[in-house]
Amino acid sequence: MIKVKRKYKLGLIYLVMVTIIVTTIIVTVSLSLNESETFPWQITGREVVVGQQPAPKGETTYSQINDENVAWSNTLSNIPLDSECYCRLNITQGGYVGDVTIDWTLESSTDQGGTWTETGFSMTTQTTLSGEMGQIVYASADGTITGNHNWGQHYTASAWYRLRVVINVPPVGLFKSGYETGDLTEWDGKWVWRGSISAGPFQPHQGTYSCKAETTGAWGAAMAFKRLPAGQQLIYVRVYVLFETLPDVYNMYPIYIRNLETNKQFVGVFARNVAGKIIWIINYGNGGSWNYKNSAKGPSLGAWHCLEVMAKRGSGDGEVRLFVDGEELLSAIGLDNTMFGPDINGVLVGLGEGPGIIVVDCVEISTAPIGPE
Numbered sequence: 001m002i003k004v005k006r007k008y009k010l011g012l013i014y015l016v017m018v019t020i021i022v023t024t025i026i027v028t029v030s031l032s033l034n035e036s037e038t039f040p041w042q043i044t045g046r047e048v049v050v051g052q053q054p055a056p057k058g059e060t061t062y063s064q065i066n067d068e069n070v071a072w073s074n075t076l077s078n079i080p081l082d083s084e085c086y087c088r089l090n091i092t093q094g095g096y097v098g099d100v101t102i103d104w105t106l107e108s109s110t111d112q113g114g115t116w117t118e119t120g121f122s123m124t125t126q127t128t129l130s131g132e133m134g135q136i137v138y139a140s141a142d143g144t145i146t147g148n149h150n151w152g153q154h155y156t157a158s159a160w161y162r163l164r165v166v167i168n169v170p171p172v173g174l175f176k177s178g179y180e181t182g183d184l185t186e187w188d189g190k191w192v193w194r195g196s197i198s199a200g201p202f203q204p205h206q207g208t209y210s211c212k213a214e215t216t217g218a219w220g221a222a223m224a225f226k227r228l229p230a231g232q233q234l235i236y237v238r239v240y241v242l243f244e245t246l247p248d249v250y251n252m253y254p255i256y257i258r259n260l261e262t263n264k265q266f267v268g269v270f271a272r273n274v275a276g277k278i279i280w281i282i283n284y285g286n287g288g289s290w291n292y293k294n295s296a297k298g299p300s301l302g303a304w305h306c307l308e309v310m311a312k313r314g315s316g317d318g319e320v321r322l323f324v325d326g327e328e329l330l331s332a333i334g335l336d337n338t339m340f341g342p343d344i345n346g347v348l349v350g351l352g353e354g355p356g357i358i359v360v361d362c363v364e365i366s367t368a369p370i371g372p373e
C-alpha cells in the first residue's frame with residue numbers, strides 16, 4: 001500500500017454583510033481564506049436581515065471518534081487516509097434564534113488555494129439555533145450526534161480537502177396588507193397631492209377590500225407608504241395592480257422603493273404610453289446617473305397583474321429586477337446605489353404621477369422572492 005501524505009486546506013472565512021434583498025438578498029458576502037487552524041465556514045447572507053438578528057456564525061471541528069466526550073480538533077492534519085472523521089459546527093456568534101438549514105459540502109483541490117471542486121458528498125441538517133454562543137450542531141440530519149456523517153470515508157485520494165458549511169436562515173416577511181381592515185391603518189402614512197387614496201370594496205383581487213388610488217393632474221401622487229425595519233439591504237415587493245385607466249401623456253407608477261429620510265429612490269416601476277403602446281418600465285439610479293429600462297410588455301386595461309420588484313442596495317453589486325405575473329421582464333445589475341441612503345426603508349404603493357386610477361391589493365414585502373399567489 002502506498003502511503004499518501006495528505007494535507008488539508010486550512011482556512012478562515014471572514015464574512016462581511018453588506019448593509020444591504022434579496023435577490024435573491026441580497027446581502028453581500030465577501031470572504032477570504034487565510035492559513036489558520038480551522039476549516040473555512042461560510043454563511044449565505046442573502047436571507048439575513050441586517051439590523052434584526054445577528055447572522056449566525058460558526059467554525060467546524062473534527063474528531064476521528066464520534067463521541068461528544070472526546071476532544072474535537074479544528075484541524076484534520078494527522079488523521080490518516082481512510083480513517084473515520086466526523087464533523088460538528090460550534091456556533092461562535094450567538095444571538096440568532098430560530099430554525100436554520102445547514103448545508104455541508106465536501107470539496108477537494110489538487111493544490112492548496114487553487115480551484116475547489118465539489119466531491120459529490122454533501123448533507124443537509126435541519127435544526128434550531130438557541131441564540132447561545134457555543135451551541136454545537138453535528139453533521140447529521142437533525143444536528144444531534146446520532147447519525148453524524150463519517151466524512152473520512154470520502155477522503156479517498158491525495159488532495160487538499162475542505163468542508164464548506166453554509167447556514168441558511170429563512171426569509172423574513174416584512175409586511176403584508178390585503179387592505180382587509182377596510183382602511184389604510186396597516187400603513188404608516190399617505191403621500192397625496194392632486195389625488196386621493198382609500199381602501200374599500202373596489203373589485204378586490206382577494207378578500208373583501210382593496211385600495212383605489214386616483215390622481216387628477218399631472219405629477220400627482222396618491223400613495224400609502226410603509227416604513228421597514230432599519231438596515232434592509234435587499235427587499236422584494238409584490239403587489240397586485242389593476243389599471244382602471246391607462247397612461248396617456250404622463251406615466252403611472254404603482255410602486256416606489258426608496259429611503260424615506262433621503263427621499264431618494266432605489267427603483268420605481270411604471271407604465272408609459274409609447275406611441276400608443278403601453279409598456280412596463282423601471283427606473284433606477286446607478287452612480288450619478290438615472291436610468292430606464294423598457295419592457296416589450298405592458299398592462300391591460302381592467303386586468304389584474306402581479307408585479308414583483310426586487311431592490312438590492314450595493315456598491316457595484318446593487319440590483320433591481322421586475323417580475324410581472326411570475327416572469328422576469330427587466331433587470332439591472334452591477335449597480336452602485338449606496339448614495340441613495342444607508343438602507344432601503346420605504347415602500348410606496350398606489351399611484352404616482354398620472355392622472356389616472358389604479359386599484360392595488362395583496363401587498364407583500366419580504367427579504368426573499370414572493371411570487372404570485
Ligand SMILES: [Ca+2]
Pocket residue numbers: 178179180204205206207208209210361362
Ligand atoms: Ca384584499
